[in-house]
Amino acid sequence: MELSSSIVNKIINKQINLDDLTNDDLAKFCQIANLKYRDGNPIISDEDYDFIYLPALKKRVPDHFLFKYIEPEGAGFSKEKILLPDVMLSIDKAYSFAQILKWIERLKKTSSEINLNHKDIQIKATPKLDGFAAFDDGNRLYTRGDGKKGSDISRVFDRGLNIYNDSARGQGPGEIVVKKTYFEKYLSDNFEHPRNFQASLIKEKSLNKQIKKVITEKAALFVPFSQLPFLSGDIQYLTNNFENIVTEVLAMVDFDIDGVVFEVTNKDLKNKIGSNRKFHRWQIAFKENKSKAKVNVIGITPQVGRTGKITPVAELEPIILSGAKIERATSHHYGMVKNQGLGKGSVIELTRSGLVIPKINKVLKPVLADIPKLCPSCQTILVWDSDFLICTNHKKCPAQIIAKIEYFFKVLANNDGFGNATFKKLYENNIHKVSQIYELNENDFKKIGFGDKTSANLVNQLERSKKEQIEDWRFLAAFGITRMGTGNCENLLKTYPLDQIFDLDIEKIANIEGFAMITAQSIFDGLKQIKDEFYLLKKYNFNLEITDSNKQKLDSNNALFGKKIVFTGKMNITRNEMKKQAKSVSIKILDNVNSKTDFLVVGDKPSQNKVAKAKKYKIPIMTEQNYLSNMNL
Ligand SMILES: [Zn+2]
Incomplete structure (x- = not known):
């Protein structure tokens, strides 16, 4: 996928604000994170994925295909996909009780349509396993794949994998999991995450002693969903006892779980409510985000943005929130500072977020609001524009000029090493425009006071930003x-x-x-x-890529928009027609797979060489059908 590993790393390490990512980059990052997760090498925590990145993408691109389809599975499985005995979909998620209530309203509405009394709707709550999804038809074990076609992984049973409760084969959908206590005690030194272990168990050609031992000791298991312990009752029972049910279900099994699955058990209702391409509508998973904290404010620092808006930054007594040390938080504008009484000595509520500096949710204990009179950079008297405090000295305010330059390099996003400190130093040396920066050579940087290495690097980065398209x-x-x-x-x-x-x-x-x-x-x-x-x-x-103004185009939010694609194998439509169609909607067609390829689309009898290369570069492979439905024209 076309997102440089340096950007991916910056996102993971929270060196880039989520807000500064383009929709496209955010979508790519979510796809990469999802693929890596399914591959058994998660790059971010489930919490970050569920509560930060995915919701951010959903807010910006509600129709993204990540929300509509199950993504093609990643590397490490046979290229030959076989039809699943039954579709295996993903589970829609609710992140609040309010969303659960909405789901219940939909159930009620549909039950009315089939004359089912609301009181007769039965709901079952089970732990949501965080393992490797598979389907057992008694003969073969399949991966979930794209929901319709998966890969044959029956070998895990040949390797002796047991079934939960020593129950029989052929119970349909379930997950391969490893016992939590066992993992922590015996495996966590060798495997970073249970998913790494699961991936080894499924994918490795031959198993080492340790993995064999886990299997014989029944610490790794296939758990058919039908074997899971559960709570059940009617809608009223669920709504009246929601928190207790969640607490109880979350403690039911010794496996990694990431939520509670609620599902309807009435057959007629299930049939009526059905599913979309990604989810069954008769079930929903509840996931909870608990990482909130009360924090003491030490003081408020006004920060001048490129447009002159002053952003209040709260300096905090350091706290650890979801594993990250947090010392600062921002508020959207000074209106909040004024209205909610934000200042030294106040107490605020913070929630984990994908921002380098998290946003303040609300002020729990107000004090006298700390509002500056003058611009901290140029001492101009600040003015209010509705909720915003503004420095109107747009042409001369040093902070605004520096922030504008910083913004330029950030948006180009094809350079490294230019940060606020660099631009400050340049500003002090009368470099007030981006065009002046591009005039500088290595010697000029040195004269300004940058070290030899830094100067060389900055010049290289300027060159790079011009050359990279x-x-x-x-x-x-x-x-x-x-x-x-x-x-x-x-x-x-x-x-x-x-x-x-x-x-x-x-x-x-x-x-x-x-x-x-x-x-x-x-x-x-x-x-x-x-x-x-x-x-x-x-x-x-x-090196500018010219926006094509005349052609019919894919929606720029479409996952295939502007992507580089390679076709292989026999398709239903002739290759020439496919190429013509792709080009007409701004998809780029390459002849050979290389590291820059975004997707490989396979038909019948695809080139082994191309498939192998796609796997090598971890390029997602999709079927012709997947490809066409993703185009969504
Ligand atoms: Zn100013």
């Missing part, structure tokens, strides 16, 4: 014009090419679909302001 809309967005985020920039460039946008009048901009008059005015003013700097920078020949 970026979309023209990203380049335009980097200038940070108000209302010109990546989405609007792309929209603008779909209609007018980059070299024409500076000649557009307000009316022409306002006529673009999705742009209102106010947006158009602000874009028009903004473009005028950046015009000189834009042409100065353009001279450096950035």
